[in-house]
Each structure stands twice: as structure tokens, then as C-alpha cells.
Amino acid sequence: MNHRNLHVLLLRWASLEKVKQIHGHAITVGLHNHQHLACKILNIYAKLGRPLEAHNVFNQIRNPDIVSWTCLISLYLHTQRPRKAFSIFSELILTGLKPDGFSIVSALSACGHNKDASGGKIVHGMIFRFELGSDPIMGNALIDMYSRNGEIQLAILVFREMENKDVASWTSLLNGFIMCNDLESARHVFERMPQRNPISWTAMITGYVRGHTPIRALELFQRMKLEGNDPPTAITIVTVLSGSADVGALDLGRSIHGYVTKTNLNMDVTVNNALVDMYSKSGSLDMAIKIFDEILEKDVFSWTSMISGYALHGKGSHALEVFYEMLKSGMAPNEVTFVSVLSACGHAGFVIEGQRLFNRMIQCYNYRPKIEHYGCMVDLLGRAGLLEEAKELIEQMGIRPDVVIWRSLLSACLVHRNLMLAEMAGNKIIELEPDDDGVYVLLWNIYCSANRWEHALKTRKLMRDRGVKKKPGCSWVEVNGVVHEFLAEDTMHQVRTEIYLVLEGITEHSKLDFDLS
Structure with missing residues (x-):
């Protein structure tokens, strides 16, 4: 069996046991020294979340070339180990091999995610030292790295000096300002973009949702549907549904649901999960249950969204029923699932059950409690009056x-x-x-x-x-599909005169009812 046939088998049978079998056969026939095949095996181990096996494959390669090194760096990036990824890049440099654009971009990504500005600056210098040119991809990676490290001025400088700016370059700078919590500057970049794609629209909408200004996110989504050349993606829909949920905009959420159905995005489990969350938070639990029941292949987030929905509505018993139904289905809960189910126990006053599940999370699933889990337990005990505990x-x-x-x-x-x-x-x-x-x-x-x-x-x-x-206190109300925002002692609303007249009338009626009672 030659390396081409092995390559085909790897693509077809990307399961751990099959890959191990093919890996063993490759070693037997001496194909483990074929760098292209070894890199394929390495990548599939990485996709299966097996970094140790992947690294062992790399160690079996005689004189690995730059492609093999880059595969290994990417492995640790994809398994959320940026520090290790940069360490591998440093080893690559020590071998005397000249890094290429792919390895440089991977190293910059590692420095960004690891908050290593000094390492990022060293890699930046290598671009000039090794004369790697002015590829927009490297410029975009530099903008992202500096932004993640809070060096937004350096990100701007890189952007200005780029000879060839593409839509990704503009989006990288836009994301940079969002990461630095400067939404106004991000919007300024967004409005100046020569062209926009769904990623840039979604980036700005996401910035508003995460920046707790969901109304601006919803307004921008409406504009995207009118102006955008490309239709909103599933990621955009999920983000906007999250914004709708934050302000309880049920009518708008329903209209997005209609758009989802019309464009067949309701086949996407992530979109359905977001719909369950939106309907739950907007007060329509029955609709959330209906969508949840219609999801054919539920993932862990589907179950977690439904558990969270029941918890939000104070239905702790129902939340626990869904949780145990999830376990019976064979789906393992993740850390977020435990946050939801512990929250449900807190709202329902199930102290003993909550403590039991908290211990089960640690002992049976080997999850180390995070601050969110402790927060749920403090809330659980506090609600029950067990303040000293x-x-x-x-x-x-x-x-x-x-x-x-x-x-x-x-x-x-x-x-x-x-x-x-x-x-x-x-x-x-x-x-x-x-x-x-x-x-x-x-x-x-x-x-x-x-x-x-x-x-x-x-x-x-x-x-x-x-x-x-x-x-000032802030509240939202949705009227005829339009979300209105009100602040305490607000005098800026366009129909403020009519609003205050109605409030005065309600106050007078309340006084009259009190006098007659």
C-alpha cells in the first residue's frame, strides 16, 4: 500500500482507532519518514484532540521541514496551547531553518492569544529579517496580535503602512478596537470600509452585543439585511438572537425566526440553540420547548440552553428532568451545563440536590470548579438562608x-x-x-x-x-417590532410628552383607586 492510498484512508476514516492502525502500518512499511503523509497523520491526531500522539508522529520524522514544523505549531494553537505553540516556533528558529509566512502567522497568533507582546515584536522583526514581504495575511496577523495585547496604536501603525489592504485587513483593525472596548472607533472604521463582507458586519454586531448595547446591534442587523450584498450567516443570526434575548425583544426575535425558516438556517443546530435561548429569555418558554423538541440531533449546547431556560423561569424540577434525560441520551454535560443546572437548583431551593451535583461534577466528570460554579453554590446556599455555609x-x-x-x-x-x-x-x-x-x-x-x-x-x-x-436605571420595551430604551428621568425620547401624560394619568387613577378603597 503506497502513501497515496494511506492518505485516502486517512481522509475516509478519521477515527482514533483507524488512524492508529494506519499510523502503525505506515511505520511498518517505512512510510513514517514521508513528510507529507506524516503531516496528514499529525493533523488528524490534532483534530481528534490527541496532541501527545501528534507530537510523537513529529518526533518520528527525520529532518522535519518547515511544513512539518508549522503543522506542529498549528496543532498546539488549535488545542488552545499558545505558549507551547510559540515554544515550538522558537525551536524551529534554533534549527536554522528559515520560517515561511505560514509559520510566522502561526507564531503571531500564539503571541496574541498568549498576551506576549514582546515575543510578538520579535516575530515582527523576523518578517523584515527574513524578507518575507508585505503579504496582507501577515499584516492582518500583526494587527490581531497587537490588538490582543492592548497595543492598539501599533496595530493602527501596521494598518497604515500596509500597501495592500483587503477587507480582512479592515476587519482586523475593526476587531482590534472592539477588543480594546472602543466601539466608537470600531464603528468609525466600519463606516470607512471600502467594502464589507458578512464577517465584518458580524464583527461590528458582535461588538455591540458584547458591549451591552444590543439596540445598536439590532439596528445594524436590519441595515445589513438592506445593504449587505451577502445574506447574514448562521454566526450573524446567533449573535443577533443573543442581542434580542438581552432586551427581551420577542417580536424582533420572531421576525428573525421567520427569516431563519425562510432561508433554511433552521437546519443549523447552533441557530436552533440560539432560538431556544432567545425565546426563553423573552418570556416565551413554550416556544423554546417546541424548538428544542424539534431539534433532531441535539448537542450539549441544545440541552444546556433548555436547562437554562427552565432555570430562568423558576422551573427547577423541569430543569433537572431535562438534565437527567440528557445523561440518559448518552450526552456528557460540559462545565456550562453544570452552571445552568446548579442555577436551577438555586432558584428552586434544591440545596441537597445542588450540593450532590456540585460534588458529582468534580468526582465523576473531573471538572475543576470555576468561579461561575462557586457563584451558583453561594447563591444556592444564600437563597436558602445558609449564610454562614x-x-x-x-x-x-x-x-x-x-x-x-x-x-x-x-x-x-x-x-x-x-x-x-x-x-x-x-x-x-x-x-x-x-x-x-x-x-x-x-x-x-x-x-x-x-x-x-x-x-x-x-x-x-x-x-x-x-x-x-x-x-440612571435603564429599561427596554418593544412596541410594534421597535425596541425603545428608557433611562431614569429620561427626557430625550421623541414622544416623551405623550409618555409623561400617560404616566400622569396612570398616577391619578392609582390615587383615585386608593381613595375609594
Whole structure:
């Protein structure tokens, strides 16, 4: 059997056992020294998530060329090990081989994901040292690397010096500003783009969703459908559905669902998962259940979305039923699944079941609890009034508690009127986020309710001395498919006069009802 036949078999039978069989045959007949075939075996091991076997294949290659080295670097990038990827690149340089564009781009990607600006600058210098030219792909990789390291000015400089800018170059800079949380500059780049593709539209929409400005994301999506030469992709749809869910825009979500059905995107399991999430968060649990039931091949995210939907609606028993149905189907839960099911136990007050599942996650699935899991457990214990147990769990976590953990404990303390613990949790939040206006207000209310006026005044003074101002409350309402945003004491809405007249009428009716009662 020659190396071409082995190559065909590798493409057909990309399972671990089959690849091991073919790998063994290649070694027997001496084909493991054929670099092209070895690289194919290496890549398939990488796709199967077997980096150790892949690296062993590389070690069997005599005098590996630049392609083989690049395959190995890419392996560690794809398995989320950028530090190791850059270490392999460093070994490549020490061999004396000249890196090519592919290995340079891989190294830049490793430096970006590993937040290694100094290493990235060294690789940048190699582009000039080895005279690798001005390929836009390398320029785009440099922009991405500098952006991920927070060096946006260097990213801009690279962009300006690029002789040949393509749509990917503009999108890389756009993403750079989004990564640096500068949405206005990102939008400026977006509007100046000579041409846009679905990736650039989706990047800007995603920036708005992640930047907690979902209304702008939804507006841009509507514009994309009107102006874009290419239709929205499944990724775009998922992002927009996420934005719709954030503001509870049910009518808009339904219209997106209609678009999905019309364009046959409802065959995509990721889109269906996003629909389940959107309907759940928009108050239409029945529709979420219907879509979930219609998904023929459910993945772990399908099950997790449904569990989360039941949890959100306070239906802890139903969430647990779906969780155990998932286990019966043979689908293994991931870490996000456990966050959802633990949250469901918290909302339903299932303390013992929640503790049992938390231990099962560690002992049976070998997941090390993350801050989100501890947050669910603190919430679970806090809601049940087990405040000392919640405090002990925080102290024994082994990782530093974040603001969410302390807020969860603070909320429970307010409900169960534990002033001492509430004060401790509030002060911890102020230490971590001194600009969080909400915690000052909560502490003020706690002290006032306990008649501790001196502490209340100190809290107000501390807030004033640090220049912390209470942010106005914000809410959204959807009317005829249009999402309206309102801030506390808002006077900017285009129909504000009519709105305030209606509010005054409601207030007068409320007073009348009170007087008659």
C-alpha cells in the first residue's frame, strides 16, 4: 500500500482507532519518514484532540521541514496551547531553518492569544529579517496580535503602512478596537470600509452585543439585511438572537425566526440553540420547548440552553428532568451545563440536590470548579438562608472570589437581614470595584434600615469623595417590532410628552383607586 492510498484512508476514516492502525502500518512499511503523509497523520491526531500522539508522529520524522514544523505549531494553537505553540516556533528558529509566512502567522497568533507582546515584536522583526514581504495575511496577523495585547496604536501603525489592504485587513483593525472596548472607533472604521463582507458586519454586531448595547446591534442587523450584498450567516443570526434575548425583544426575535425558516438556517443546530435561548429569555418558554423538541440531533449546547431556560423561569424540577434525560441520551454535560443546572437548583431551593451535583461534577466528570460554579453554590446556599455555609464556601474556594460572588452573598444577606455579613460583603465589593455605584446605594439602604445613620453618611461621603455617581436605571420595551430604551428621568425620547401624560394619568387613577378603597 503506497502513501497515496494511506492518505485516502486517512481522509475516509478519521477515527482514533483507524488512524492508529494506519499510523502503525505506515511505520511498518517505512512510510513514517514521508513528510507529507506524516503531516496528514499529525493533523488528524490534532483534530481528534490527541496532541501527545501528534507530537510523537513529529518526533518520528527525520529532518522535519518547515511544513512539518508549522503543522506542529498549528496543532498546539488549535488545542488552545499558545505558549507551547510559540515554544515550538522558537525551536524551529534554533534549527536554522528559515520560517515561511505560514509559520510566522502561526507564531503571531500564539503571541496574541498568549498576551506576549514582546515575543510578538520579535516575530515582527523576523518578517523584515527574513524578507518575507508585505503579504496582507501577515499584516492582518500583526494587527490581531497587537490588538490582543492592548497595543492598539501599533496595530493602527501596521494598518497604515500596509500597501495592500483587503477587507480582512479592515476587519482586523475593526476587531482590534472592539477588543480594546472602543466601539466608537470600531464603528468609525466600519463606516470607512471600502467594502464589507458578512464577517465584518458580524464583527461590528458582535461588538455591540458584547458591549451591552444590543439596540445598536439590532439596528445594524436590519441595515445589513438592506445593504449587505451577502445574506447574514448562521454566526450573524446567533449573535443577533443573543442581542434580542438581552432586551427581551420577542417580536424582533420572531421576525428573525421567520427569516431563519425562510432561508433554511433552521437546519443549523447552533441557530436552533440560539432560538431556544432567545425565546426563553423573552418570556416565551413554550416556544423554546417546541424548538428544542424539534431539534433532531441535539448537542450539549441544545440541552444546556433548555436547562437554562427552565432555570430562568423558576422551573427547577423541569430543569433537572431535562438534565437527567440528557445523561440518559448518552450526552456528557460540559462545565456550562453544570452552571445552568446548579442555577436551577438555586432558584428552586434544591440545596441537597445542588450540593450532590456540585460534588458529582468534580468526582465523576473531573471538572475543576470555576468561579461561575462557586457563584451558583453561594447563591444556592444564600437563597436558602445558609449564610454562614456560603461564607465558609467562599473562604475555602481556593481561587480569589470575584465581585459576582460577593454580590450574591450581599443579596442573600439583605433578604435574610444579616447586617454584619452584608457589611463585610459590601466592603469586599468596594475593594474590588470602587466605582460600582450600586453597592454604595445598597450599603446606604442597609445602614438606614438599621438606624446606623453615621455609617450611612460615611458611605455617602466615600461615594462623593471617590467621584462615584449613581448611574440612571435603564429599561427596554418593544412596541410594534421597535425596541425603545428608557433611562431614569429620561427626557430625550421623541414622544416623551405623550409618555409623561400617560404616566400622569396612570398616577391619578392609582390615587383615585386608593381613595375609594
